Amino acid sequence: MDEYAVKMLPFQLRAIQKDWLAVSSTGDHVFLSEDQAKSLAQGHVSELPLLLQADLKAGFFTTSCAPSGSSRLLASRKAARRETLSSGPSLHIFVPTLQCAHSCQYCQVSRSLTDTKHTISHSALLAACDGVFESEAQALTIEFQGGDPLLRFDLVKSAITHIQERNRAEKRHIRFVIASTLHQLNSEMCDFLAQHGVYLSTSIDGPAHLHNRNRPIPGRNSYERTVAGIELARNRLGREFVSALMTTTKASLADPEAIVDEYVKLGFGEIFIRPLSSYGFAKRNQSLLGYRPEQFYGFYARALNRVLHWNAQGVELREVYASIILNKILSPFDAGYVDLQSPTGAGQSVLVYNYDGYVYPSDEARMLAETGDVSLRLGPIGSSLATLRQSPVHQQLIASSLVDEMDDCRNCAYQNFCAPNPVDAQAQFESMDIPALRTEHCQRHLWLFDYFFSALKHAEPDRLDLFHAWARPVADSEIMQCGE
Structure with missing residues (x-):
């Protein structure tokens, strides 16, 4: 030879x-x-x-x-590239309540401060806490979603305390995150959060006029109250314990530069330029909030250019969506972003313990339930992890996300980096078995990978160095979300 x-x-x-x-x-x-x-x-x-x-x-x-x-x-x-899928669920999302003071038009939550019908029972909460430890993963992120979890801080405290006590024997590495508007945050809460090293994630959609339009509350001072919560948390917990993200609505499209500038003004080191998802009231209000995919592409490109402008001025600001894509392209070690895993990370690397007493494979799956589609329930809270994995829903999620089995994916140049998203397909078409190219998920990521490969091809050395720095894995396997 x-x-x-x-x-x-x-x-x-x-x-x-x-x-x-x-x-x-x-x-x-x-x-x-x-x-x-x-x-x-x-x-x-x-x-x-x-x-x-x-x-x-x-x-x-x-x-x-x-x-x-x-x-x-x-x-x-x-x-x-598949290591994150073999280590067991590492992101565990708790939804203690759907109570919230906001009336965001793209959200699915209960619009009430006093509603107790949409709150988890204490027994289900503790069963969820115990279920977390059935995962083989040694590093666990426990994230509290809502609604606004701070409206039922008693339940949050109970869960964190129970998990910490059990972890004395389990000895896992545990990270707690609360996604909240921060309007209810006070010094007493901060004392508890500081004691347990809890991170906070909130939402800033842009300057005050845009944020207040997207996330209205009585009094029209949503932005001011969120910023006050950010400052309190930074002072009591530390700047590194507070992050924020935004959601792109039709009203956002006019001025992406102002949105990026707002994150710089508020001193954040990251911004996540996210499209509007077709879940909850966002799906019902598409005529008011929605836009064509091409409109988001133009918005994103302008926003990213503004982020790059600030980096050229010496201001460190990372765009998270870019980091996700660049990690896929430039790093041999996948950061584990749930939406781009094959087979899907939904149900495998993330589980959601919902207020309704059921376990869902992702945050988006439990949002579907709020509009009447409960087809993605894995089983009741308290079911063993083995039972959840053997459920017909979990098996269909896997079968509908195998790149090698999908006609649109097996010959795609991006098959190593991307994957079908059966949860998104269910939301868009009421079926998981939809050709990938028909879905917004596939169309958007084809554009994003094209965009960043082209950017890499033509990047100057300084820009290339920045892209490689951004390609290092972000903190979590799934970006925290608030009120969506």
């Missing part, structure tokens, strides 16, 4: 404007000219420049025909 003979390995090609992109089965990539792409597609590797041939071998596009250890390395590289 000729030790210098070359064997082709699986890869995919994609044209991005005038550039050609090749991606191997390990997620390594190279940029090619049109002629080089044709030569590679035809297997004529010897016709390519020697340096490119070396890059193709290093990126597992080709391998030597002679026996070597490269097959073990290839298997290891592939396994590293």
Whole structure:
């Protein structure tokens, strides 16, 4: 056997404007000219420049025909991208209540401060706390969602205390997060949160006029009260314990620069430019709140340019969506973003213990239940993890998210980085078994990967260094959400 003979390995090609992109089965990539792409597609590797041939071998596009250890390395590289799925559920979302003072038009929560019908029972809460420890994951994030969990701080305290007491024997690494408007935050709460190292996540949709429009409360001072809560939390817990995110509505589209500038003004180091999701009242109010995917793409590009502008001025600000995409492209170790895992991370890396006494595979799945679609319930709180995993819903979620089984995905250049999202498909089409290309999830991520591969191809060295810094994994496997 000729030790210098070359064997082709699986890869995919994609044209991005005038550039050609090749991606191997390990997620390594190279940029090619049109002629080089044709030569590679035809297997004529010897016709390519020697340096490119070396890059193709290093990126597992080709391998030597002679026996070597490269097959073990290839298997290891592939396994590293799926490591987050094999470690068990690491994100556990508790929804103690749907009570909330806000009347956000894109939210699904109960619009009441006193409603007790939408609050978890104490027995179900403690059963959920015990269920967390059935996961094999050694690092666990416990996130409290709502509604606004601070309206039932008694339940939050009870859960944190119970989990901490049990963890004395379990010895897991546990991180607590509360997603809240912060309007109810007070010094007594801060004392407890500081004692247990609890992180806070809130929502800032932009300048005061936009935030108050998107997230109205009686008195029209939602923005001012949230900012006051941020300052109290920073003073009592530390700046690193408070984060924020935004949701893009139709009203947001006009001025992305002002939204980014607001995050700089408030001293945040991150901003997540998120599209509106088709859940809850957002789905019902599409004519008022919604927009075409192309409108979001233009908005996102302008917002990211503003983020990059501030970084060029020496202001450190990371755009989280960019970090998620760049982590997929540039890092061999996947950060575990639930929506882009295959098989899906919904139910595998995240579980939701809802106020209604049921376990759901993701935050979006429990939102569907608020509009009457309870098809994604995994089982009652208190069911064993093994029972939840064996449920027909969980099995269908997995079957509907396997890249290798999906016609639209198996030949896609981004199959290593992306995946179908069966929960989104259920929300959009009332079925998980929908061709991926029909879904907004697929269309949006095709655009995002095209956008960032093109940006990488044409980036100056300083910009490239920034992108590599952003590619380091973000704090959690799923970005915290508030009131959506």
